[in-house]
Amino acid sequence: MAELRTEEMILNMGPQHPSTHGVLRLVLTLNGEIVEEVKPVLGYLHRCFEKHAEAMTYPQVIPYTDRMDYLNAMSNELAYVLAVEKLLGIEVPERVEYIRVIMSELQRIASHLVAIGTYGNDSGAMTPFLYCFMDREKVLELFEIVCGARMLYNYIWVGGLSHDITPEFITKTKELIKYLRPRMKMINNLLSYNKIFIERTAKIGILPPEVAINAGVSGPTLRGSGVKYDLRKSDPYSIYNKFDFDICVGTGERGVVGDCWNRYIVRAYEIEQSLRIIEQAIDSIPEGDVQSAVPKRVKPVAGESYVRTESPKGELGYYIISDGSLNPYRVKARSPSFCNISVINQISRGHMIADVVMILGSFDIVLGCIDR
Amino acid sequence: MEINEIYIKLKSVFGDGIGELKTDLPVRPFLFVDASKIDAVALFLRDEESLQFDNLSCLSGVDYDKDNLAVVYHLCSYSLGHQLVVKCLVPKQDPKIKSVADVWAAAEWHEREAFDLVGMIFEGNPDLRRILLPEDWEGHPLRKDYKVPEFYNGMKIPY
Numbered sequence: 001m002a003e004l005r006t007e008e009m010i011l012n013m014g015p016q017h018p019s020t021h022g023v024l025r026l027v028l029t030l031n032g033e034i035v036e037e038v039k040p041v042l043g044y045l046h047r048c049f050e051k052h053a054e055a056m057t058y059p060q061v062i063p064y065t066d067r068m069d070y071l072n073a074m075s076n077e078l079a080y081v082l083a084v085e086k087l088l089g090i091e092v093p094e095r096v097e098y099i100r101v102i103m104s105e106l107q108r109i110a111s112h113l114v115a116i117g118t119y120g121n122d123s124g125a126m127t128p129f130l131y132c133f134m135d136r137e138k139v140l141e142l143f144e145i146v147c148g149a150r151m152l153y154n155y156i157w158v159g160g161l162s163h164d165i166t167p168e169f170i171t172k173t174k175e176l177i178k179y180l181r182p183r184m185k186m187i188n189n190l191l192s193y194n195k196i197f198i199e200r201t202a203k204i205g206i207l208p209p210e211v212a213i214n215a216g217v218s219g220p221t222l223r224g225s226g227v228k229y230d231l232r233k234s235d236p237y238s239i240y241n242k243f244d245f246d247i248c249v250g251t252g253e254r255g256v257v258g259d260c261w262n263r264y265i266v267r268a269y270e271i272e273q274s275l276r277i278i279e280q281a282i283d284s285i286p287e288g289d290v291q292s293a294v295p296k297r298v299k300p301v302a303g304e305s306y307v308r309t310e311s312p313k314g315e316l317g318y319y320i321i322s323d324g325s326l327n328p329y330r331v332k333a334r335s336p337s338f339c340n341i342s343v344i345n346q347i348s349r350g351h352m353i354a355d356v357v358m359i360l361g362s363f364d365i366v367l368g369c370i371d372r
Numbered sequence: 373m374e375i376n377e378i379y380i381k382l383k384s385v386f387g388d389g390i391g392e393l394k395t396d397l398p399v400r401p402f403l404f405v406d407a408s409k410i411d412a413v414a415l416f417l418r419d420e421e422s423l424q425f426d427n428l429s430c431l432s433g434v435d436y437d438k439d440n441l442a443v444v445y446h447l448c449s450y451s452l453g454h455q456l457v458v459k460c461l462v463p464k465q466d467p468k469i470k471s472v473a474d475v476w477a478a479a480e481w482h483e484r485e486a487f488d489l490v491g492m493i494f495e496g497n498p499d500l501r502r503i504l505l506p507e508d509w510e511g512h513p514l515r516k517d518y519k520v521p522e523f524y525n526g527m528k529i530p531y
Contacts, residue, residue, distance in 0.1 A: 043504040050489065051513050213426050213450055216478025229450055305400065306446050306457070308429060317430050319444065330514070334430040334446075342481045371504060 022367030069369035095288035202255025205359035219314025224263030402457035433486030
């Protein structure tokens with residue numbers, strides 16, 4: 001019998017494909033069902049953030065940072081504002097710091113809930129997705145109480161906050177903490193330890209720790225590879241050094257360290273840690289005026305600052321150069337998803353097409369953050 | 373390790389390849405490195421026992437001044453916990469600089485981005501193409517002298 005002829009096939013996954021979590025195009029080179037190469041094509045959501053920022057005053061940039069990683073606007077604002085405050089050399093009242101930490105952690109919970117829900121959805125589990133979005137909505141309601149917006153807040157200002165928190169916010173946050181703990185148990189039973197889900201994710205897309213560090217991978221994606229590194233502990237900013245919490249890492253409880261399941265489970269565990277931080281912070285908020293340190297005019301002296309923060313997706317950095325005028329000379333955003341996605345080719349080779357979907361989902365990317 | 377010690381160490385190995393050390397506030401201390409030596413310096417920073425800069429946190433392209441572009445490297449060591457900022461000046465006339473993509477894999481895409489938006493040429497980058505803008509875009513938008521073109525592929529650009 002004559003030998004069967006085979007040839008490589010090129011397949012475009014995306015930019016309009018639901019499992020790419022936005023407008024990302026992956027050019028797959030296939031040998032049958034096996035992936036030989038993955039080439040990500042970026043830029044479909046490029047909105048010239050860095051160019052726009054140069055034409056605006058420092059506070060005007062804050063709403064733009066919201067729209068970078070739109071599932072996680074508070075952390076974006078925080079990172080940018082910390083960088084500007086470092087340039088200005090101002091201290092903010094302790095009350096502001098406490099509220100900022102609470103907001104970032106609530107945002108982390110909301111962001112991780114989306115990550116968990118959509119990841120379940122990618123693997124064919126529709127129900128956890130609905131539960132996660134219900135719970136996320138409760139977090140967004142809290143933001144709405146405080147500043148009126150659900151997703152894009154412009155809440156954290158240079159030197160302060162746009163609104164103070166209300167007693168209603170505090171009671172509802174405490175209720176949320178009580179509500180979320182059993183819900184997370186339920187979601188873990190429903191999804192995390194589900195046999196089908198584990199079969200889809202365990203031992204898929206193994207990312208060795210040294211490769212991860214070299215490629216600039218950060219956040220839960222890095223910790224899934226067993227690297228105990230969290231900027232909230234390793235290089236503390238704001239007042240994170242006051243709180244007691246653990247760094248969650250992938251331990252190979254199911255599958256092996258560094259695979260999709262371990263990356264995923266880090267997020268599920270981190271929600272509990274965020275709840276712990278909020279619990280500690282909410283009872284000890286000092287009194288004060290949240291706008292007392294807001295400068296009338298933000299005009300830093302010439303200089304530059306680089307601030308790294310631990311956003312839910314990973315290390316979010318802002319590099320700001322000031323020339324002494326009202327507008328920043330250069331704003332560079334170091335986006336966590338941008339670096340995380342860059343290893344996809346390396347760890348997808350040799351897997352099936354369906355596994356690429358799981359690997360991509362395990363990074364928890366947001367295209368607004370990658371393309372800026 | 374403090375930046376002063378790192379500076380002395382680098383100076384003893386690379387001599388003139390290492391430029392000035394700037395420590396005046398509010399700038400976080402940084403040092404200049406010759407653009408043609410950056411790949412060797414980077415390898416040394418990563419592999420030297422007492423430095424171990426295993427992570428490139430951020431690489432930014434900047435339109436630095438009238439004649440120069442700059443590439444800024446924010447380095448950090450996961451194992452030793454220290455950080456370092458390195459800058460390379462690249463003349464606008466001939467914006468060539470050595471790539472560090474084979475030292476830190478993270479640099480590959482960051483260099484592509486710097487090439488795309490600011491326009492320096494990274495010699496040795498395995499895949500130096502535009503990454504955020506369309507392949508046929510003209511010019512480098514983050515240059516200060518950049519003028520937004522009126523048309524792109526026959527379409528009027530509204531802004």
